[in-house]
Amino acid sequence: xxxxxxxxxxxxxxxxxxxxxxxxxxxxxxxxxxxxxxxxxxxxxxxxxxxxxxxxxxxxxxxxxxxxxxxxxxxxxxxxxxxxxxxxxxxxxxxxxxxxxxxxxxxxxxxxxxxxxxxxxxxxxxxxxxxxxxxxxxxxxxxxxxxxxxxxxxxxxxxxxxxxxxxxxxxxxxxxxxxxxxxxxxxxxxxxxxxxxxxxxxxxxxxxxxxxxxxxxxxxxxxxxxxxxxxxxxxxxxxxxxxxxxxxxxxxxxxxxxxxxxxxxxxxxxxxxxxxxxxxxxxxxxxxxxxxxxxxxxxxxxxxxxxxxxxxxxxxxxxxxxxxxxxxxxxxxxx
Amino acid sequence: xxxxxxxxxxxxxxxxxxxxxxxxxxxxxxxxxxxxxxxxxxxxxxxxxxxxxxxxxxxxxxxxxxxxxxxxxxxxxxxxxxxxxxxxxxxxxxxxx
Numbered sequence: 323x324x325x326x327x328x329x330x331x332x333x334x335x336x337x338x339x340x341x342x343x344x345x346x347x348x349x350x351x352x353x354x355x356x357x358x359x360x361x362x363x364x365x366x367x368x369x370x371x372x373x374x375x376x377x378x379x380x381x382x383x384x385x386x387x388x389x390x391x392x393x394x395x396x397x398x399x400x401x402x403x404x405x406x407x408x409x410x411x412x413x414x415x416x417x418x419x420x421x422x423x424x425x426x427x428x429x430x431x432x433x434x435x436x437x438x439x440x441x442x443x444x445x446x447x448x449x450x451x452x453x454x455x456x457x458x459x460x461x462x463x464x465x466x467x468x469x470x471x472x473x474x475x476x477x478x479x480x481x482x483x484x485x486x487x488x489x490x491x492x493x494x495x496x497x498x499x500x501x502x503x504x505x506x507x508x509x510x511x512x513x514x515x516x517x518x519x520x521x522x523x524x525x526x527x528x529x530x531x532x533x534x535x536x537x538x539x540x541x542x543x544x545x546x547x548x549x550x551x552x553x554x555x556x557x558x559x560x561x562x563x564x565x566x567x568x569x570x571x572x573x574x575x576x577x578x579x580x581x582x583x584x585x586x587x588x589x590x591x592x593x594x595x596x597x598x599x600x601x602x603x604x605x606x607x608x609x610x611x612x613x614x615x616x617x618x619x620x621x622x623x624x625x626x627x628x629x630x631x632x633x634x635x636x637x638x639x640x641x642x643x644x645x646x647x648x649x650x651x652x653x654x655x656x657x
Numbered sequence: 658x659x660x661x662x663x664x665x666x667x668x669x670x671x672x673x674x675x676x677x678x679x680x681x682x683x684x685x686x687x688x689x690x691x692x693x694x695x696x697x698x699x700x701x702x703x704x705x706x707x708x709x710x711x712x713x714x715x716x717x718x719x720x721x722x723x724x725x726x727x728x729x730x731x732x733x734x735x736x737x738x739x740x741x742x743x744x745x746x747x748x749x750x751x752x753x754x
Contacts, residue, residue: 367724414704421701428685431667437687438664494684501705644689645665651690 324388324452324476325483327381328552328562329544330616358560363489366432374559377552378488379433380449381561383440386426388452391444391626393419395459396468404462411508412465418501425494432490445631453612454542456620463516463524463531469509470584471532471539471577477502478573479543487560510580517585525585532581533589540604541612543570549609574602666715668694670702673710680712688713 343351350369357364364370393416400416403409427437443449454472459465480499486492516524544550544566556562574593581588592605614620665687671680683702688694694713702708722730738744747754 365724367721417700417704421704424686424701425684431685436664497684641665641689642663644693645663648690648693 324385327384382430386423387444389419389423391451391455422498429490429494453615456623463527466509466512467531467535473505475539475542482563532586665689668713670698671712672708
């Protein structure tokens with residue numbers, strides 16, 4: 323998901339979340355735990371355990387990075403959108419992603435880390451972003467599929483975070499979720515046009531895009547519950563509300579019917595309705611691929627990061643000039 | 658180097674959704690000067706007709722109460738129930754006043 327941070331931290335040597343406390347700290351810790359248990363929100367200036375702060379900073383900043391890097395695969399298609407209407411929609415969607423990144427960076431900054439430090443962590447490879455954005459957008463159908471499946475999966479994951487115990491994150495997520503539904507619907511709508519009114523070649527293009535995005539989308543929800551060592555602590559803290567496997571199942575169940583209406587198949591021979599479970603069964607996910615992509619070796623990891631770094635460096639003179647201008651103006655006013 | 662030395666300053670954004678309502682805090686952003694802060698607030702926080710007016714204030718200009726002083730500041734109101742209209746039991750015939 324955009325929030326894979328907690329799932330990947332164990333493997334990235336971020337360490338265990340629990341540690342031993344002194345007596346004074348224990349009082350604060352007990353008070354904090356009681357507030358979490360009561361369903362209270364924690365605000366930025368309230369006392370919080372170091373690891374709660376660290377885990378949130380990690381998750382929110384990587385969520386923000388995902389929104390920003392997520393603009394790149396779609397940005398590739400702005401100049402090639404098939405109609406003016408689709409171009410305007412795509413521009414609006416990508417602008418939203420930029421906005422979502424900003425809401426989230428602002429929420430993360432309240433935890434005491436500067437925007438520049440977070441950006442530096444992304445650019446140096448220390449901070450990650452969602453694995454999904456390391457896959458290429460090869461055709462126009464990929465853009466519709468990203469809206470339908472990637473944003474669909476994101477919504478599934480993000481709605482529970484609106485109840486996150488850390489209030490600035492929860493507030494940002496509420497704002498984001500309100501805007502996200504348009505992203506999914508426009509994607510589905512664009513695929514529907516191709517499936518219903520398109521040529522055979524266009525229909526085949528949609529099917530091909532779905533085939534390529536389906537498995538990476540299921541991976542977005544993160545490793546299976548029995549391989550997510552930090553999930554329990556995340557749940558305890560009210561940062562994670564629903565488990566990876568539960569969300570993944572919910573996504574599969576919702577998507578199967580949508581695929582039917584669209585007229586595409588999902589690339590999984592093991593996909594079938596389980597009457598007993600009242601859920602769709604699905605095939606095994608290739609977790610080796612997931613860890614390879616998270617580890618930096620996906621199809622587009624290098625390209626994405628290089629684009630971000632270039633944009634940041636090319637824009638440096640603008641940021642500096644704006645600041646110099648502002649300083650000069652305020653000096654003039656003071657004189 | 659100070660990590661924030663070259664960062665644009667932080668601004669808090671308040672949006673009035675429509676005439677007659679309060680400006681409400683909705684988030685923050687970085688901008689080099691007031692004019693840019695206003696423009697960016699428009700782009701970041703009012704993309705869907707959420708606003709009819711925007712205020713931006715430098716974050717470092719806001720004076721805030723300390724969460725640690727919460728009890729001291731706000732407890733005194735706890736035992737003043739007579740400040741609420743429901744404190745007064747009146748005869749049914751006039752209770753709607």
